[in-house]
Amino acid sequence: MHIKSILRMLSAILMIVSLFMLACSLLAIFEQETLLTTLSLVIPAAIGIGFFLVMSLVSRNDKKPFLTNRDGFLLVTLSWVFASALGAIPFVLARSIPSYIDAFFETMSGFTTTGASILTDIEALPRSLLLWRATTHWLGGMGIVVLLVAVLPALGFSAIRVMEAEAPGPSVDRITPHISSTAKMLWLIYLGITLLEIVLLVIGGMTLFDAVCHAFATMATGGFSTKNTSVAYYKSGFIHWVITIFMFIAGTNFTLHYRLLTGKPRSVLKDTEFRVYFAIFAIASIAIGFDLLTHGTYKSFGESIRYSSFQVSSILTTTGFATADFGTWPTLSLTVLLVLMFIGGCAGSTGGGIKVIRIVVLFKMAMTEMRYVANPRGVYTIFLGSKALRKNVIYDIAALVFLYFVFFFISVLVISFTGVDILTNVTAVIANLGNIGPGLGKVGPVYNYSFFPWWAKVWLSFAMLVGRLEVYTVLVLFSKKFWKSF
Amino acid sequence: MHIKSILRMLSAILMIVSLFMLACSLLAIFEQETLLTTLSLVIPAAIGIGFFLVMSLVSRNDKKPFLTNRDGFLLVTLSWVFASALGAIPFVLARSIPSYIDAFFETMSGFTTTGASILTDIEALPRSLLLWRATTHWLGGMGIVVLLVAVLPALGFSAIRVMEAEAPGPSVDRITPHISSTAKMLWLIYLGITLLEIVLLVIGGMTLFDAVCHAFATMATGGFSTKNTSVAYYKSGFIHWVITIFMFIAGTNFTLHYRLLTGKPRSVLKDTEFRVYFAIFAIASIAIGFDLLTHGTYKSFGESIRYSSFQVSSILTTTGFATADFGTWPTLSLTVLLVLMFIGGCAGSTGGGIKVIRIVVLFKMAMTEMRYVANPRGVYTIFLGSKALRKNVIYDIAALVFLYFVFFFISVLVISFTGVDILTNVTAVIANLGNIGPGLGKVGPVYNYSFFPWWAKVWLSFAMLVGRLEVYTVLVLFSKKFWKSF
Numbered sequence: 001m002h003i004k005s006i007l008r009m010l011s012a013i014l015m016i017v018s019l020f021m022l023a024c025s026l027l028a029i030f031e032q033e034t035l036l037t038t039l040s041l042v043i044p045a046a047i048g049i050g051f052f053l054v055m056s057l058v059s060r061n062d063k064k065p066f067l068t069n070r071d072g073f074l075l076v077t078l079s080w081v082f083a084s085a086l087g088a089i090p091f092v093l094a095r096s097i098p099s100y101i102d103a104f105f106e107t108m109s110g111f112t113t114t115g116a117s118i119l120t121d122i123e124a125l126p127r128s129l130l131l132w133r134a135t136t137h138w139l140g141g142m143g144i145v146v147l148l149v150a151v152l153p154a155l156g157f158s159a160i161r162v163m164e165a166e167a168p169g170p171s172v173d174r175i176t177p178h179i180s181s182t183a184k185m186l187w188l189i190y191l192g193i194t195l196l197e198i199v200l201l202v203i204g205g206m207t208l209f210d211a212v213c214h215a216f217a218t219m220a221t222g223g224f225s226t227k228n229t230s231v232a233y234y235k236s237g238f239i240h241w242v243i244t245i246f247m248f249i250a251g252t253n254f255t256l257h258y259r260l261l262t263g264k265p266r267s268v269l270k271d272t273e274f275r276v277y278f279a280i281f282a283i284a285s286i287a288i289g290f291d292l293l294t295h296g297t298y299k300s301f302g303e304s305i306r307y308s309s310f311q312v313s314s315i316l317t318t319t320g321f322a323t324a325d326f327g328t329w330p331t332l333s334l335t336v337l338l339v340l341m342f343i344g345g346c347a348g349s350t351g352g353g354i355k356v357i358r359i360v361v362l363f364k365m366a367m368t369e370m371r372y373v374a375n376p377r378g379v380y381t382i383f384l385g386s387k388a389l390r391k392n393v394i395y396d397i398a399a400l401v402f403l404y405f406v407f408f409f410i411s412v413l414v415i416s417f418t419g420v421d422i423l424t425n426v427t428a429v430i431a432n433l434g435n436i437g438p439g440l441g442k443v444g445p446v447y448n449y450s451f452f453p454w455w456a457k458v459w460l461s462f463a464m465l466v467g468r469l470e471v472y473t474v475l476v477l478f479s480k481k482f483w484k485s486f
Numbered sequence: 487m488h489i490k491s492i493l494r495m496l497s498a499i500l501m502i503v504s505l506f507m508l509a510c511s512l513l514a515i516f517e518q519e520t521l522l523t524t525l526s527l528v529i530p531a532a533i534g535i536g537f538f539l540v541m542s543l544v545s546r547n548d549k550k551p552f553l554t555n556r557d558g559f560l561l562v563t564l565s566w567v568f569a570s571a572l573g574a575i576p577f578v579l580a581r582s583i584p585s586y587i588d589a590f591f592e593t594m595s596g597f598t599t600t601g602a603s604i605l606t607d608i609e610a611l612p613r614s615l616l617l618w619r620a621t622t623h624w625l626g627g628m629g630i631v632v633l634l635v636a637v638l639p640a641l642g643f644s645a646i647r648v649m650e651a652e653a654p655g656p657s658v659d660r661i662t663p664h665i666s667s668t669a670k671m672l673w674l675i676y677l678g679i680t681l682l683e684i685v686l687l688v689i690g691g692m693t694l695f696d697a698v699c700h701a702f703a704t705m706a707t708g709g710f711s712t713k714n715t716s717v718a719y720y721k722s723g724f725i726h727w728v729i730t731i732f733m734f735i736a737g738t739n740f741t742l743h744y745r746l747l748t749g750k751p752r753s754v755l756k757d758t759e760f761r762v763y764f765a766i767f768a769i770a771s772i773a774i775g776f777d778l779l780t781h782g783t784y785k786s787f788g789e790s791i792r793y794s795s796f797q798v799s800s801i802l803t804t805t806g807f808a809t810a811d812f813g814t815w816p817t818l819s820l821t822v823l824l825v826l827m828f829i830g831g832c833a834g835s836t837g838g839g840i841k842v843i844r845i846v847v848l849f850k851m852a853m854t855e856m857r858y859v860a861n862p863r864g865v866y867t868i869f870l871g872s873k874a875l876r877k878n879v880i881y882d883i884a885a886l887v888f889l890y891f892v893f894f895f896i897s898v899l900v901i902s903f904t905g906v907d908i909l910t911n912v913t914a915v916i917a918n919l920g921n922i923g924p925g926l927g928k929v930g931p932v933y934n935y936s937f938f939p940w941w942a943k944v945w946l947s948f949a950m951l952v953g954r955l956e957v958y959t960v961l962v963l964f965s966k967k968f969w970k971s972f
Binding site: 069070073330331332334335336338339342362363365366367368369370371373374375376391394395396398399400401402403405406409412413416417418419420421422423425440472475476479482 | 555556559816817818820821822824825828848849851852853854855856857859860861862877880881882884885886887888889891892895898899902903904905906907908909911926958961962965968
């Protein structure tokens with residue numbers, strides 16, 4: 001283990017987080033919020049920057065930091081835990097969230113783009129803290145470590161390994177030959193689309209502040225709103241559709257956006273994962289739309305489709321915004337949403353969940369096995385687009401998805417100790433493990449997570465991290481083998 | 487496809503089913519039930535036997551029937567469907583169940599050892615029909631096709647293939663060199679343990695009739711009782727414990743019983759699946775026992791453990807008996823039971839569900855993958871006991887379990903069209919697919935399935951069959967490949 005290298009990289013990550021915190025404090029100063037609010041952002045930022053300076057000083061004569069595969073896992077997990085630990089301090093200092101565990105839950109929910117909240121009155125928070133809350137989403141969406149890889153290529157460590165531990169999906173597509181320029185490109189695209197959304201939301205009638213916060217939460221597939229009633233606060237169909245579409249964009253593999261921008265739109269339409277992702281979105285929206293119409297939840301078909309496609313986009317991409325209390329929707333709609341919770345966005349997007357590509361691969365695997373049953377002497381290869389998949393890759397995916405379900409069932413058992421009803425319990429786990437945010441029952445879109453005991457909040461924070469870093473990165477740290485062979 | 491061979495074997499299976507129906511009609515005559523009741527059993531039996539005689543006559547000059555692998559899948563699926571179709575007739579003729587679809591659901595539930603019922607007043611049925619209802623369990627438990635293989639070795643077709651399509655678990659252990667003597671041995675052990683349970687239940691105070699019916703339902707892990715309140719009707723702790731233990735025995739691999747009887751008790755204790763199965767049973771019973779005690783559901787620890795271990799045994803083995811309305815138990819208990827529903831009994835037992843062995847193998851697979859993450863250059867082999875597992879076997883299991891979950895989610899979507907609440911909907915699907923019987927909510931232990939619309943009953947019957955024949959045997963018939971290559 002290269003402890004010093006890990007600490008050096010960790011301090012750089014906390015420094016980046018701190019700089020964003022400082023930026024939020026500027027809003028506090030600009031809007032003349034209380035000194036307490038300003039200091040609550042400045043103090044933890046100073047701690048983060050101070051830690052970085054000390055580490056730089058201590059290791060000023062060292063070689064470039066070197067990280068092995070396993071150091072990478074440790075670094076990434078530690079980064080997320082410490083970023084949340086540091087990012088939680090402003091809420092406590094400003095007395096917006098009295099309990100530190102609650103603040104940690106809220107911040108972990110921010111960074112992992114879960115969007116589960118313990119706040120009962122969001123609008124009571126100072127605007128600078130609301131901005132910070134949205135910023136945790138935006139940083140976590142594309143990944144803090146990816147950001148570090150992008151902005152600090154000078155450090156030149158084995159970047160791909162660390163990035164793989166953080167990036168959602170089975171593998172990191174290198175869109176450019178150098179990993180740091182890939183990271184930079186991804187962040188630039190992310191920034192560009194976010195800016196575009198801000199402009200559209202302002203055109204739709206949002207204030208600049210709300211537009212920024214909602215765009216951050218949309219593009220990160222996070223789900224924190226600045227309003228107590230989430231996006232339902234806005235009645236404008238334009239705003240609903242803008243957010244629906246941008247959530248969908250955020251849940252798409254960013255490599256596809258790169259290809260689109262570099263003039264290869266055809267390859268996007270040929271992408272298997274994208275096609276399945278779009279098909280799920282379309283079919284689920286129409287199914288729920290009809291269900292809402294026939295049950296008279298909304299009067300016109302247009303209105304039904306507007307609300308259904310918003311919610312489908314929100315749950316499928318694991319954002320968690322709501323324009324309606326879908327907890328009161330008819331059973332078919334609820335069931336479709338429940339199934340979507342297990343799917344999630346595309347690989348290489350900011351979305352959570354199991355990811356569409358994994359479902360596609362496992363489905364092809366099961367279909368192929370069925371062919372073997374029908375014809376044991378046949379030879380079948382599984383293709384993804386024009387690429388043949390090796391059996392080992394499929395095997396890895398199956399193991400990961402199984403582990404995901406094992407962790408899911410264990411978490412359901414743990415949370416059942418709280419004594420809440422099964423629907424709340426089960427959907428709370430899937431909403432946190434899948435980085436969605438709201439579930440059904442007592443954690444439905446119009447409720448929040450404040451009523452859970454502290455240990456349940458700790459476990460759910462842990463589940464968010466396990467979900468965001470895709471199971472292995474976190475859980476491997478709990479295996480004996482990992483520490484023995486260091 | 488060898489249609490004539492398939493029809494010949496099918497008629498033999500229906501003949502066996504008919505003989506058992508005739509046996510039940512003897513009870514009707516003996517107890518002087520109405521002529522209608524007697525005829526309702528005799529008429530379908532005559533149809534079954536008539537069909538066999540016609541087929542024998544038609545093919546009297548043919549060679550021995552020959553079946554390929556695929557013929558086997560078709561035969562097994564057809565056997566279960568037609569056995570249920572024939573076995574449903576008595577209920578309709580005797581006017582005990584007016585709707586044929588309801589009767590088909592009830593009979594399929596019997597043969598697949600699900601135990602889900604549409605009857606609102608079980609005790610109103612004539613005793614001969616209750617015996618027939620219990621007999622469908624007993625026949626389906628060890629398998630009608632296995633029985634055929636056992637009693638008709640003279641037909642000498644490629645028996646192992648057909649048996650594999652029906653037997654629960656990844657593979658059929660040949661305990662004797664000849665498949666037909668293995669089948670005979672399994673049925674003898676099954677018969678022996680059933681007789682032992684009947685004796686014990688009579689000692690415990692049951693009437694002979696009730697003892698026979700309950701022993702049939704226990705050993706098949708079925709769950710049909712002759713009482714409206716299931717086993718809760720009996721207050722005797724002795725009866726509860728006898729059924730608890732015999733459900734546990736029925737959920738154990740019958741190869742282990744054979745080994746135990748042939749004087750190799752050590753090898754039973756060394757069996758990985760059995761150890762995990764026992765550990766799940768013990769831990770879940772104790773956890774629920776404590777939960778019931780602390781919530782004051784029962785007053786003493788002894789009583790809590792009696793009710794908890796009965797219910798754990800019943801759900802884990804997918805029997806579905808109840809000594810209490812566990813739907814009203816505290817959340818932790820309910821959650822544990824819900825998780826157990828997904829596990830099921832051991833391979834080679836009469837239990838349903840995914841099976842303990844598959845969970846064990848996939849768990850080892852996930853753990854091994856974690857080792858690879860920690861140390862990518864390591865070489866790890868997955869052992870089951872002292873046997874190294876080939877990667878292909880694990881791959882097959884992963885595909886099957888994934889397909890099981892896909893079918894589960896699709897069924898949940900289908901049943902959600904009924905508009906019942908999510909808890910009812912989800913647990914109804916798992917209770918039928920897993921061959922358990924009662925679920926939670928409106929299909930809890932004190933309710934029944936009568937309120938579902940006809941198409942939901944048809945789908946749930948289909949789910950029972952998919953669960954009993956372990957997904958591929960049935961679903962492969964829906965693949966184009968299967969029919970194309972015939």
